[in-house]
Amino acid sequence: MAHKNQLHVVVVGGGGAGISAGISAGRKGASTLICEKMPKLGKKVRISGNGRCNITNDKLDATCYNPESKAIIESILSRFGRLDILKFFKELGLRVYSDKEGRVFPITNQSASVMDVLELELSRLGVEIRSDCEVTSIKKSAGGFALESKQGLLEAQRVILCSGGKSYPISGTDGSAYALATHFGHTLVEPVPSTVPLLCQDPWCRHLTGQKIAAAVRYEIDGVAGPVIEGDLLFTDYGLSGLAIFDSSEEISIAISRERVTDTQIIVDLLPFIHEDELKKELSSRLRRNFPNDKLLAGLLPPKFAYVLEDVFKTRNPVTIASYVKRKTFKITDTKGWNEAEFTAGGINHKEVNPRTLESKKCHGLYLAGEILDVNGKRGGFNLAWAWASGYIAGLEASAKS
Ligand SMILES: Cc1cc2nc3c(=O)[nH]c(=O)nc-3n(C[C@H](O)[C@H](O)[C@H](O)COP(=O)(O)OP(=O)(O)OC[C@H]3O[C@@H](n4cnc5c(N)ncnc54)[C@H](O)[C@@H]3O)c2cc1C
Incomplete structure (x- = not known):
């Protein structure tokens, strides 16, 4: 039973997956809060594609990811795939183009345009954003979850973990947030730097x-x-x-x-x-x-x-x-190590989440999306595509009525 100060959904991490989760949860009418450790949302989105932000790829399918994750990718992309991602951004007002390798970029060639339309939508939906708000622990409580954060205690019925991997620690991802999932019994496929000199x-x-x-x-x-x-x-x-x-x-x-x-x-x-x-x-x-x-x-x-x-x-x-x-x-x-790696290979074992809903098999009401999972794509827009798609589905599922 929800009580007065309890949010429906708290999203931990405001990168591509967390923003997408916030939007789909907000569209379902769920009271939603995104906690982001950094001063701004989407630091990695902002630096991606050399500042141009390669948001997806026209050749998006499960063959563009690590083979072990084929089933979960196929499942998520069957619910929110290539055309859904394009439609999602089109409806937000983002014009895009594709290059000859199928990589999709904003027409402005600026990641700031991607962040602009996403932040406008979060604001339209009334999704609350707390920046400089690192979540340090998550525990099960009577009505759902109690989260300790740098800005105090939060309570939520559902939690979506979108805290990313370990690459580019200056963007807020140093791997410390894996512990939020392993606390619930999740296991880690050892993360290693990928797309790296x-x-x-x-x-x-x-x-x-x-x-x-x-x-x-x-x-x-x-x-x-x-x-x-x-x-x-x-x-x-x-x-x-x-x-x-x-x-x-x-x-x-x-x-x-x-x-x-x-x-x-x-x-x-x-x-x-x-x-x-x-x-x-x-x-x-x-x-x-x-x-x-x-x-x-x-x-x-x-x-x-x-x-x-x-x-x-x-x-x-x-x-x-x-x-x-x-x-x-x-x-x-x-x-060359984490500081220069674009992606993380490894992460929380995706076999421990329901491939259709992304709900944890270890803890009811906890969802995982984005690079935190051991799902990693080739260069060319596939990692952001996974972030948008998995985040969107996790947000939809977490905001569904219990
Ligand atoms: C230089 C570079 C270029 C890239 N270019 C591309 C590209 O062009 N196309 C592409 O598809 N992919 C690209 N990628 C990869 C892509 O950006 C990522 O795969 C994707 O952004 C991952 O999204 P995410 O939301 O899962 O994680 P992130 O974007 O990493 O977001 C996780 C967020 O969680 C926050 N966080 C972490 N711990 C906590 C906590 N305890 N409490 C609160 N918040 C927390 C972090 O600060 C971060 O903002 C690039 C990556 C890099 C580093």
């Missing part, structure tokens, strides 16, 4: 710092190779970065940080646009024409590479040179 001590990285090329990379873990990923490769003084590395980083991160594997490599094809046999022929022709060593790959690779390839070029053997540049191997020692 990689550390490597190969002298190439130091010599080529700042150099960016279009490459094709593969990760290799304990001798087993992953798929080929094409994209930018950036050499840095600490190792490797760029989109091709970001997209290869999750498996490496899981291997190093969760499974304690020591044999992790990135294998780079420095010249993906030329087949190895064609490259051998090209090199043979250049050698016949007496190209000097430092010009053997002139016009194919930036001049800086002549220095790091000096010893290989000295062989003047087209087979050796072609094989080397098609499979240059970098031993990876670690990732």
